[in-house]
Amino acid sequence: MKVNTTISDRVVLLRQPQQLIRINKMLHLLDCSRTTLYRWVKAGIFPQPIIRGGRTLGWPEQAYDDWLKEQQS
Template sequence: MCHNLNKGRTTLFCWVRDGKFPQPLRIGRRTLGWTSQQYNEWLNSLEAANNE
């Protein structure tokens, strides 16, 4: 995900904290991540906000 957005992990978690990015899902005991659906919905919401 960080690679797709060209942002660091810390930036993503700051966005999550600020409500700008979806909450991650627990994938394993020590692993968090996002589904492609979450990512695509987030991108679509950005596009919709830019078109308003």
């Protein structure tokens, strides 16, 4: 069965913000300390976090997924 999407449906999908993985959840996912995570970011081993709304720091889910795939290859 073919699903038809209209232009307005696509625009809505594009406008949805990416979910951010906040630092505490990221530490749990990576099983590392805050210091280690920041060292990895500084060394370029792990993607830079983004700041949203002034004080909200996190990583887009896609950035984490891409990093995981890179580590597995």
